Amino acid sequence: MDQGPVTQPRTGLEWRPGGEARRIERITPREEAVGLSFDGRPHTVLMATPADLQELAIGFAVTEGLAGRDDILDVTERRTAEGVLIDLTLSPAARGRRARPRGLEGRSSCGLCGVQRLADAVRPLPRVISDRSFRHEAVHRATSAIGELQTLGRLTRATHAAAFADASGTLLLAREDVGRHNALDKLAGALLRGGVDASQGFVVVTSRCSFEMVEKTARIGCPMIVAVSAPTDLAIRKAEEAGVTLIALARADGHAVFSCAERLMAEDHAHV
Template sequence: MADIGPSSRTRAGLEWRPHRPVTEIARATPREVAIGLSFDGRPHTVLMATPDNLEELAVGFTVTEAIATYADLLAVTVEAAAEGVLVDVRLAPSSRTRRLRPRTLEGRSSCGLCGVQRLADAVRPLPAVVSRQSFRPAAIERAVAELGGRQPLGRLTRATHAAGFAFADGSLGPVLEDVGRHNALDKLAGALLRAGTDPAGGFVVVTSRCSFEMVEKTARIGCPMLVAISAPTDLAIQRADSAGLTLVALARDDGHTVFSHPERLGLVATDLAEAI
């Protein structure tokens, strides 16, 4: 593994507060590094990411972007460079690599589709989620409650996202962090695949808002439910519904909202007329 340095650095600042003197402070900040991702030596994109768990990031990106299956991956190499980090994914010569979605600029940490050139490449067909795993609402509460204590970089910097995998009972497995929400989810996907954990038996929980790319990445690894702390977009709900994915958002201590396929949670909507 290349020596690419720590995930955070301490920076000095001047803190201003009303009715208080200006104070010098030191604050931990997450590193945001250019990660050059290539396939078989051919450059594909540059991701702005926190420089840890880069093998997992590369594996997850390859699968969730529908570039190749996990079985097609032979090796991932990581090399430190003056400008950032170079990560190369080597694919089996016999693999039927899917057409790479062309990009013309770097993928920023806040963006999942930076540089995509064509509308047809932005919103692509999704595989159907076939897992019949069911869950109880209490499992979501448990996963959300545990997630806060599993984010050391987030607690240190207050500037990162996390993506975790919860088993059917809501107990948390791996949790990965990054400055980018898409990167955190790709790292989680890669960690699950490398560990041989079947995503179909649990659900993904993320600290970010739920955009359609987060739905797509969850569906492509065959996970039946995505839980987001924040709100979803309209397209995220559409994509989740069409893919057969249960989408839960606004997951807080006092409850959550199910936007698609509530049957996995055993929920039935109360008739509005009767409620009134």
């Protein structure tokens, strides 16, 4: 489905110390309401960039633990005056899974908006079983290259990206969105739709690493997440629980490993 343009030009007044205000034009990313439903039952509304929305829905369903990829039988998309409605038809095996009840819309800055109970906010994670190891050089290669795939980010300076790299650090897929969680869900959906084995590579995100980013990484069976910004304490604890290697502060001058450092091997011992 054609979701229309993902950017909108806007004008503003720019002020600088010692100078006069001047009119400027900025290209801004669109942010739109996206309603997700399962078997016709409304579940939540996300605020997202209107692109790759079916992948967003698939990734959300899997990273929320509502369904496995094989449980998603069909995806339909319908535009309304208020936004876009995406409905997933699930297999009978998935219909009995309890979703985290949500009472509010999911804002682009929040991965758990509307979750109503504390017990539903921080759930036990599946443990990622993977013997894949990676070189530090692969992490550096991936983080150095992600900017080239941020088409919308370069244009607007207002979006996040999530990418998937193979063991060598070559980026295979990237998705962008105004919300960091949405970008990762879109990436998850693209991996699942494309039949890419997430256990053989790692995720790179252009944001901070909060615990729900670790949760989404673990639920697609990916053994490592790399963030360009800092992690939270809970993200580190959940990464340790799930057996996910968490690398953060990944910049041109290096990176820091906060969990499961044994997966980062010296160059001559790396499993590639």
